[in-house]
Amino acid sequence: MSPARPDVTDIADVVPGREVKAAVRRTTRPERARWLRAVADALDEARDELVAVAARETGLPTGRLYGEVARTTGQLRLFADVVLEGGYLEATIDHAVRDATQPRPDLRRWLVPVGTVAVYSASNFPFAFSVAGGDTASALAAGCPVVVKAHPGHGSTSRRTARIVTAALHDAGAPDGLFGLVEGFEAGISLIEHPDVDAGAFTGSVRGGRALADRAAGRTRPIPFYGELGSINPVVVTEAADDAHGAALAAGLASSFTLGVGQFCTKPGVVLVPTGSKLAAALPGLVEPGAMPMLTDTIAAAYVAGTRRLAGVEGVAEVLAPDGPGSPAVYSVGAERFAAAADVLTEEVFGPATVLVTYDGADELQAAVDALPGSLTATIHGTADDDLADLADQLSTRAGRVLFDGWPTGVAVTWAQHHGGPWPATNTQHTSVGATALRRFLRPVVYQDAPEHLLPPELRDDSTVPRRVDGALVARKQLGSLPAP
């Protein structure tokens, strides 16, 4: 790992070669769990220093940053649990059927690491989606070396974190060279094109992600690229819900779309409300006005341009005009106009801006729903009397997470979590948050008629990981002589 700023030519020193890849993939699951916990412990220990550096660089409040470090280390420990449990390997054993009409060989399938992963850090999460964030944690858990491209918005935080990660991995006995950091725009491009890089993971803008995805797909040897890109996160408020508690919903929305100065990929950017809603009436008075510092100058400038773009669309009313960069903005537009101008109105504006789309009756609501692009999340606020089945079904085709009576900001890191959605939210059928994020960095291998000593322990007959044997799922080791659990 080179802590200095490598230019393009330095990438050759950071991207691992064949020996390092082999050393990493040959490590055991308990070893990798130990690395992840060691990194988590080291980051927790250094949290005061890390938060101080990050606060200086990003302007984010220290309370939020302490929370993010905890989220990051909790995530590392979850992946340690996932690796130790072993279900992620999808171990599958089909014993031979030698005397059948069509004899069948012994087949044993599991998932193996895909190789070296290039991780592109996000601007808005200097810890949780950065150097030691979810992409790095899940790649290391999978058995893949990692090269992180630091985000320029928090270079010092990135370098400091990388030093801690490198030292912790070394002390935990991990192979040298399995983790590296590069910086700079050109280095990022060279990385996805490097012949020894085997997959990419990115969190950021649609434009940036698309450019990298195109390069990944255009290589002589194309590689998988997992982009978490832009998201508009629609919220639908039914007439009954607005009628029952529209003002409370307005308070919830005000908190959600301004949280973190709106700089979350899960910020609700479009809210469908009935005409004359209590929510729309209450919202302007509940939003704290005034500018807040944004993560970078580029983001601040893009926010100003984005809000101007929204305000300039025909039929859009400015309910709450922004007062400079980082200042909340609320717009309103009728459902028909929204549907007609959806290409502009559903383009993500990163920052505290949201658009209220007013619908008059079921047909207008349907027209607005039809105009929604793919998103990470979609939210329904309804009541027990609403028939929401059809709406929920429709939204499930347009989002990876469908929420009820909540707000999309906040992504719990758990076994079931899914953070992904149809294009342009992501370019993948996999998640970047939660236990199954490992699957991005794994590929299947099946062994046919392998001598038992050449099989990994997880695929032998005395395997202890969850596995499918001759078609039947076995949740844990069958302990013949012990009472069933």
Place this chain on the structure above:
Amino acid sequence: MSPARPDVTDIADVVPGREVKAAVRRTTRPERARWLRAVADALDEARDELVAVAARETGLPTGRLYGEVARTTGQLRLFADVVLEGGYLEATIDHAVRDATQPRPDLRRWLVPVGTVAVYSASNFPFAFSVAGGDTASALAAGCPVVVKAHPGHGSTSRRTARIVTAALHDAGAPDGLFGLVEGFEAGISLIEHPDVDAGAFTGSVRGGRALADRAAGRTRPIPFYGELGSINPVVVTEAADDAHGAALAAGLASSFTLGVGQFCTKPGVVLVPTGSKLAAALPGLVEPGAMPMLTDTIAAAYVAGTRRLAGVEGVAEVLAPDGPGSPAVYSVGAERFAAAADVLTEEVFGPATVLVTYDGADELQAAVDALPGSLTATIHGTADDDLADLADQLSTRAGRVLFDGWPTGVAVTWAQHHGGPWPATNTQHTSVGATALRRFLRPVVYQDAPEHLLPPELRDDSTVPRRVDGALVARKQLGSLPAP
């Protein structure tokens, strides 16, 4: 479904619209299992007629074609079992933790159909990788409408099969319009670019697959594309194995590389043997010489060109010269020359040609292994005295299936099977054969705090599918009052 040859403008009539997609994704797992079994039964019933048509079109022997129909219907029935079992849904339930420092919502994840799948048929399997083949079966099983692009090499077989599939689906109560057939080169291109198509699956050449993959990735809304492309399927014979039974290995190789006139994606195209091997000495006498009809004129012409290309490489000896299209060819080259000219010598020649690579000692063997590209399979012939761990590990990075003491032709359709490998074998981390082929046509959705009646039955607390609950895998329904299984 239009049984005539639609030109480009007809695609609009075949690609399903929103209503059909919704109707298909809302069907239940038992319904979809019933469709698959109905299609299997109808194909079995029509097998005499289907085999007769296919034999005329492809020149393949009827015995082989009857076997392929059986494989196809067995595959449809396996996917019915997979759908009914439900483990493929990856159902995951995390109950809420409301009173924690960081309260956690109720999260319930499963996999949902990705939408309409474009299936591109293969030349060499008029049934098993064609209209009602594995891609179609797994897409229907997943809950996706299917549009098949027929292979021009067996248009009548494709149309006949499509009529049977359409009628069987209709009689089984499947939504109208969920299955269609298109024909023609231009129709195939328009299909992958159609805005209502959501994924592609292809079996064929690297060039054809790459062209479609590039179009899928270059769309305004990129879609996943799963290509099963070219494969060289290396075989490594150790000195000890050659010494112990080189002549028997020669007989096995002769059968394998000429099976089906070598027109299998799993044909062994490169065989690493020790210098002066018994295998190489015995092989020429064991190969039945003479031309055999190939699947199409294009394939026959490409075979002649491919064998000429191999023969023209410096240092390559012609052990058995081909006698026209479809006639077996064996070449020999030293390991060092092979490594130097690997770009040409590892390009798939579709047909009964194979290259013996002779190595003198461990270093030359390593050089040859280092030059191998990604493949669907890699095979080791060794003895109990050989230390094969390192070789097996290396080959597992270059192939999706690692075989011991067998031959790669023949792909059992089972739960554990994996038919995929690093580029250029495939462009995906998923399989096109075996139970997990469904995963290509699914995407995750998580429900947050959903009212129970809005959840699919598989995600409710009384779910009966295999699932992970609060981190622990539950292989089947917990039957509290019954004795544990």
